[in-house]
Amino acid sequence: MSSESFANLCIFHIMDGLRDGLSHFSGASRAALVYAVNPEDPLHIYDPQDLLREHEPKLQEYYFESNEWRAGSAHDDSTRLIEVIPSRDLALAGLITCSARSSSIFYQCWFTEQHPDMCSTGPTESWMEYAAMLLSQDFATQNILRIDSSGHLLREYSTHAVRDFIVDQRNRIMGWDTQLRVYPILDAVLGISKTREEGAWAKGDLIFIEPSELDSIKYMAKFPENERPSLKNHKHVRKLLQSVENSSRKLVSDGRCVVGIASIGPTNNSISAFFKGDWGLLYLGGDPVCSFADAKFSSTNYKPNLVQLEEFLLEIDLTAEARHKLFQLIIRIIASANHRRHGCTLVLDFNDTPVEIAGQTLEEPLDLNQPEIRGLARSLTKLDGAVHICKDLKLHGFACLLDGKAVTGENRARGARFNSALRFTAKYDNLIVIVVSSDKPVSIIQHGVELTAHCEWKQMFSCVRTPPLLETWLQG
Template identity: 25%
Template sequence: MSDPSPSQTMWGFQHHFRISLDSAADRALDQIGAILSPDAFLVGFPSDGVDPAEVRLEAREGLARRFTAADFAEVSIDAKRRYEESPVHDLRFPSEEMHEARHEYFRDTARAAAVEAAMQQAPAGQGRTFFVGQSAPVGDFEVHPVLSVDSENIDALPRLETSSIDGVPLTVSLAHGIISELLRTATHALLAAKPPRTISPLEDDVPTDAIRRSANHLVFSTAMIAGETLAKGLFDSFEALASTAYEGRAGAGSVILASDGHPHVDVAVRLRVPISVRERLQFRKLLEISGPDLSLLVDGTTIYGLGGVSPEYDGSTEDVFRFSIIEQGIWMMSHHGSPLLRVANGHPQLPRPRMSPSLFVDSMRRVFASVSDDNIRSIWRLAQTAVGQSKGTMLVVTTAAAQEAKRLAPQALAIEPQTIDSALLRSLTKIDGAVLLTPDGTCHAVGVILDGIATGVGDPGRGARYNSAVRYTAASSAPCLIVIVSEDGMIDVHPELAPRVRPEDVEQALYDLETIGGAEDVNLESFYAARERLRVFAFYLSESQCNRANQVVARVEQQRFQQTGMRLAVVPFAPDPRMNESFFSA
């Protein structure tokens, strides 16, 4: 199988269609924080079935050359075997028309599975996981949309282990759901437009729609596992619960999703008449009763009481889920202590990973040049103690703690400087506000309300605590690091320092861009892919490296303009004033 050529063409716009699917996948997965490096493909089979071995492939340059005809030689035989061995093979339907339509779908599903297996097993597919959608007729071919992602990264994402209930497929993770939704969108586009040019006339809406539908079905999947098949509005119910205030107070509390009568759910209070989860005001009112040891109990459609999960539940049955309302507009879904989904102000995301001690140590050393290992361990222990609190807090670590305690005195409780241990911190953080410390762990004030300038750098999905930390660090002239502990037990630090990279990796990405852009006949897709790879290292580029990158981009864009008459707006590379040698690893 060679690079796409007239003999490989299925229809004139296949290249544009694949690029639109690739772009939508990249944007959608990036929005939820999943770095999966997606690649899109189109695999076509002749509609007449005369030569089932004649497979056509549309792929990014380089990937098409690595897959060969031999990789797909057994697809038709494998698909036939899968269909014949499947339980659906012997299913009968009321009418001949329905029978043929359903079995056509079953055969197509079997072929999609065979394509997935063939690409997975091919040498070109090593290290990648493939997902294949239903086919659609385009011209003389039946075309399957395909997405592949990095195997190691997708395997590391939080997910459900239960993938189906009574033959009904479930959404096992936000990322898996997005991929399924995009493939479904692509199949519909192949069916709808003749000839199909992109996966949607409104391409900017595709990633957002796919994310929302995936999150909705992920929540519905948990209800299915818990035994409720009518809980399609559950996602919207939790959205309303998190965003609705009660007597002026923002929501906070927890909900347990489990079947009524589950052997490992202890009911402390049972409602005489269950309340629908769609009763927003009643749902929000009951949330006020919940707390660390008492959760609302829902079965997917109704609230049947308050209680908790017994210690005997070991998670193996995967049928008890917890929904935590963290603060106004922010909620999280988890199973047996493992977060699966986080939604902030209507935007579904992957749960943020817990900060590792090594990353915390690196941040402390880079912000405070002379800090000792003992001091770092002391601050880390305090942060770990704060995680165990029922509400979040902030530890403001700054060399100017003494001066700041005086300056902020009207909005802070200044104390005689002293080192504090975990027991004392637990008491001091019972009041609202941050704790003000020097890097050696000496406390100067508690209940601190931070000030600062509006920077335009905040994140509306991260809540008030995070954004006040952003404003304060932006205004601070002294070395400062803020440890942010949220109600969901996550630890963040601000400023969020870019990770250390090797300077040779930065130079290699720039060299690749120059090499591809310097060719006589520039492949624009390869060039733009190289430019995006360099964007990953944009923070680390020096002024001279930025100039080199901008020169080659300008040259290629001028060639494009001469060939097509179209000019694209390009954001030039520029050196970041925050960059210094500390961001390079040895």
């Protein structure tokens, strides 16, 4: 195999592993790479799923109208064989970037999507740094026997990415002098999250404090040193969480065992796990890092993605105040449905004369500007059928039945609520329907189309041809 073909296969396997791993961690994700092996080589681009299309002007400016990307050459005495040195990133809207240099690859810049519901971009950035390191290592070793192993490592890197980000951040805050071991903490969080107590999932907060800071805490209850529950005993810790459920209290741990119970806030280097039933959030200090569910980590913050609704509202003839009130109302209704674990359907009608929908009508529409009426509206979403809300910020009906003719794009796996919304919106203009499933996904539907649907990207196959020159790619 030629060195060029070997390099192309290295890039493909690492790209495929990175893309697949990030897709499991953050939802469907694409990835792209811009690279030059030697300082005198032209830049090449590998973008099999057109992630960087529409960003051509910025790429042209950064790579061809300045030499900024060449600053900080890695070919100096401080660069070791496989060490990846971060360089200045190229910032593109909606994308996460990571650029690096090494002795085996003069320049590489990785790109992936920044999803709107991410807790933090940190783990993804760590993931991309690892991809850059593996590519540098594979280029340096030229070992044909391990050509696809880097891809396998990247596919299963989620826990390691979370750990790497937390360790890097804590080192920046407090240096290398730490006794908290992050891997056992992450193992314990996942183990506790999947352990039920009398059929119920874990709820409550568990905070991990640096051992040197434990004596400064004012405990409500503290366990003797020789009787502290081990963090490895997930069942025992799960039982103890019942003592802090639905309160400001937290279980305090030193990373090895549960020290006691206290009502404390996070420190700048503490790690906190907030168990919320069948899912939870992991924090570093006061900032979210990732979420966890089904014994794995992910980037989602479990907040509904309402970007399409915001864009739709901007096009509607409403005052800024009415637009804000309506958007906040929808957020609270969705949050209430998620908290109560029931599905619901909201019809947002922006016609001057509201659409007539079969269902429970009212003598007078309910004014949603009144707090008690907003509470009533949240309760009405529990009934079968849709809630009809109009642009006058009033609730015009509930338990509404949505009908219409069959349309393309129906999905029998999504149930009657979703497919009825598709049919109904195909029939009427100036309205949008929001479908909230009992298992949290939120769908925004207009004109018989789900605006929040995920694209199925084309299948990637092996890359045996050298990726095109960036200059040629920019010319279309």
